Amino acid sequence: GNSVTQMEGPVTLSEEAFLTINCTYTATGYPSLFWYVQYPGEGLQLLLKATKADDKGSNKGFEATYRKETTSFHLEKGSVQVSDSAVYFCALSGRGGGNKLTFGTGTQLKVEL
Amino acid sequence: GAVVSQHPSWVICKSGTSVKIECRSLDFQATTMFWYRQFPKQSLMLMATSNEGSKATYEQGVEKDKFLINHASLTLSTLTVTSAHPEDSSFYICSAQRGDYAISEQYFGPGTRLTVT
Numbered sequence: 001g002n003s004v005t006q007m008e009g010p011v012t013l014s015e016e017a018f019l020t021i022n023c024t025y026t027a028t029g030y031p032s033l034f035w036y037v038q039y040p041g042e043g044l045q046l047l048l049k050a051t052k053a054d055d056k057g058s059n060k061g062f063e064a065t066y067r068k069e070t071t072s073f074h075l076e077k078g079s080v081q082v083s084d085s086a087v088y089f090c091a092l093s094g095r096g097g098g099n100k101l102t103f104g105t106g107t108q109l110k111v112e113l
Numbered sequence: 114g115a116v117v118s119q120h121p122s123w124v125i126c127k128s129g130t131s132v133k134i135e136c137r138s139l140d141f142q143a144t145t146m147f148w149y150r151q152f153p154k155q156s157l158m159l160m161a162t163s164n165e166g167s168k169a170t171y172e173q174g175v176e177k178d179k180f181l182i183n184h185a186s187l188t189l190s191t192l193t194v195t196s197a198h199p200e201d202s203s204f205y206i207c208s209a210q211r212g213d214y215a216i217s218e219q220y221f222g223p224g225t226r227l228t229v230t
Contacts, residue, residue, distance in 0.1 A: 004156075036221075041223070043117065043119075043206065043221040043222050043223040043224060044157075044206070044208075044221040045221070046218055046219075046220075049218075089156070089157070099210060099219070100159055100162065101147075101157075101159070102159075103158075104156060105154075105156045106154075106155075106156060
């Protein structure tokens with residue numbers, strides 16, 4: 001079956017530091033890949049997505065590239081801000097799965113001044 | 114646009130009672146809604162998928178008689194936890210999807226914290 005593995009947190013960074021949150025996946029076929037963000041007290045929001053190999057999703061300075069050869073979709077940001085503090089979830093949706101999302105365990109990011 | 118609300122945001126109930134959680138898509142019609150359960154420091158686990166006007170499809174291991182899902186309209190789905198027990202205490206999250214495309218985005222509600230005493 002489908003599965004997503006992402007690095008455990010919490011990840012604590014200073015403002016303006018470089019961020020990488022690793023995500024790897026196992027799936028049959030060609031899934032779509034997503035990063036969701038959950039700010040304190042709020043629901044999950046789609047941050048970015050990629051639907052085929054070598055696609056790069058980007059939003060709000062965050063980027064992730066769909067790497068089929070390494071089955072990875074690592075999240076990166078060049079310079080984090082305190083406002084980026086949140087929990088980040090990697091997820092996939094298999095084309096044959098009726099839009100069901102399989103989530104990773106989430107990585108909490110804390111950005112300090 | 115694409116706002117999903119949940120009510121209540123938190124609820125405390127006694128063991129043996131039933132609790133209903135509502136999920137509404139406020140500014141769009143949702144062809145499909147999903148219900149998830151999230152344990153502390155763990156991932157979201159899909160419980161069931163519901164399509165308007167039809168029976169929900171439950172994931173393996175989810176008791177359909179305990180977690181009753183009704184998707185009566187294109188903007189409302191409800192989850193009723195029947196005869197709740199302390200082990201049902203959790204964070205329940207719904208999402209709503211519009212359109213029928215294979216990669217249609219899901220929009221998530223803010224979640225409902227259920228505590229069973």
